[in-house]
Amino acid sequence: MVSPHYVEARAVLVSAIASGQGKTSVTAALARKLVRQGQRVRVFKCGPDFIDPIILERASGASVRSLDLWMVGEELCRSQLAQAAAEADVLLLEGVMGLYDGTPSSADLSRAFGVPVMAVIDAGAMAQTAGAVVQGLRDYGPVQLAGVIANRVASEGHARMVTTSLRDIPLFGTLPKQARSLPERHLGLMLPDDVSDIDTLLDQLAEQLVFDQQAWDAMPPLRFALPASAPSSASVSVCAAAPQPAAQHLLAGRTIAVARDQAFMFIYPHNLDTLRELGATLKFFSPLANQPVPAEADAVYLPGGYPELHAQTLAQASTWQASMRATHAAGLPIVAECGGMMALAETLTDQAGVRWPMAALLPGAVSMRARLSGLGLQALPTAQGELRGHTFHYSQLETVVVPAAHTIKHPSGQQGEAWYRHGSLTASYFHAYFPSNPAATAALFTRSAA
Structure with a gap:
């Protein structure tokens, strides 16, 4: 039996209370922002999906694969994460629907591989209630919660109210209300080739993501077991x-x-x-x-x-x-x-x-x-x-x-x-x-x- 060796990468699972909270926009913004900083980023999509991975591939510059404990299987999910950690500095996993929706759910995936959750909340119509929502997301499972990224934040004052409500949970970043969101059609987001200025839109999302870089850098990386005889990254x-x-x-x-x-x-x-x-x-x-x-x-x-x-x-x-x-x-x-x-x-x-x-x-x-x-x-x-x-x-x-x-x-x-x-x-x-x-x-x- 070949003994494994270990690789490390910072990793989070981006999830929310439901669809429509901005998970894909936040994941794309974070991926593009980190890539522009010179970091190697690999993105995965939880659950069956064809459209979001195409958008996220454009944002990160790397192929996006699927993770699902039932359809893909735990062994192949684990193998993909380990190899990605060997090749990248950051792994971003975009969840499906709400954190606890589905069998298996994004929360199940988080617990299976020890990947902490980065909760996205649509703060556009709330302030202090954000804390109750996020604490419920953390404690219901429970799951390990890395922190929060608040979407559709109206002002610095609004952000402070959200931050105070979170109590012991860190606010990693905020995105303002978007004058123009990622375009959608009946099956989901529009494909990148159908949006003439998609890269400009992704760059704008990255620039508008107010992000606590110090808190991100302080987050410990995760260890993944990679067999010593693992094949090359190309194969x-x-x-x-x-x-x-x-x-x-x-x-x-x-x-x-x-x-x-x-x-x-x-x-x-x-x-x-x-x-x-x-x-x-x-x-x-x-x-x-x-x-x-x-x-x-x-x-x-x-x-x-x-x-x-x-x-x-x-x-x-x-x-x-x-x-x-x-x-x-x-x-x-x-x-x-x-x-x-x-x-x-x-x-x-x-x-x-x-x-x-x-x-x-x-x-x-x-x-x-x-x-x-x-x-x-x-x-x-x-x-x-x-x-x-x-x-x-x-x-x-x-x-x-x-x-x-x-x-x-x-x-x-x-x-x-x-x-x-x-x-x-x-x-x-x-x-x-x-x-x-x-x-x-x-x-x-x-x-x-x-």
Whole structure:
């Protein structure tokens, strides 16, 4: 057995009482501020999420990975944190929803790895009550609380009232009310490439974050155990998600075409790592650019994204649509998740009520809804065991195709999303996290599964 050696980094988990308190803005501001000071910063996102990590990657300049005790698993979470600590000075973990929301919750993650909580409070409509809120956050679990960052603070006097109310809990920083917040749309924050001045906005957040540097520097770093024989930093993220030996070569010699552009960009980095570790070669292409499926492809992966925002372009992408139909007719495995499935239906009705023709591999019509249609952690039962992931969508598919299976909601055990098989196509609103079951993942991309 190889004895571990230890690495250190300052680390906090940024959380709050609920969504909408400013966790992402504060995490982005803090990351950008520390990077501008010359510190190496790695950011993680707790729970399933595709959009916040893209914003946080832009703020920190480094890839953002997911942490979740159920979907990702404690071992891979621990491995990611240890390797990040070996490469960075600061680890910032942005929580999901409220501190104690979900099973598992951000508080569970904090306790599992000994990462103290930095509580974000929206102080815009309160003053002394801030102390009661923060003490409740600390004591309910309890959790180790590093301190507080108050958002939407109106003045220095307002900040002093908040500080006094906190009693023995330090106020690490404040952000003023923002004239302009990070832009949002129906699935969450807008993507960086859709905001022309995103870097200016992130720099402004960093500059406006009034931060107690002395208190931050006095906070002790955390120790993480890193095996002495750990692989180099260039390969550890792949190795951390590596399949078991029996599954390592299940996709050897296969080329998987992966759709990647502004319409198809909701994909866990570890999903790509897992496909490579299984032996696959990845070839990226852009449906929005009307690129056909690469000729060398043995399978196709269409991840989720925003096809509804690009429905007209996709409807006019005749070369791409024809290549998808030819791929389907040839019996090559096609895996379509959420937005990927939406683009393969017969039609897609956008939020303005306009109906657009899609690739028509899956009989049925997709329409956008004003209300959330699916949310939460789920697992797909397969012959190789449980494949974990999540769902989050504002659209609905109406189809005559009978589901081949349904996911199972976590932790309730209730029936979740429909999972369709239509010829060589497998499609669902379910976003799979491939490292949770590499063997099941490999089966999705083989002709035998199709």
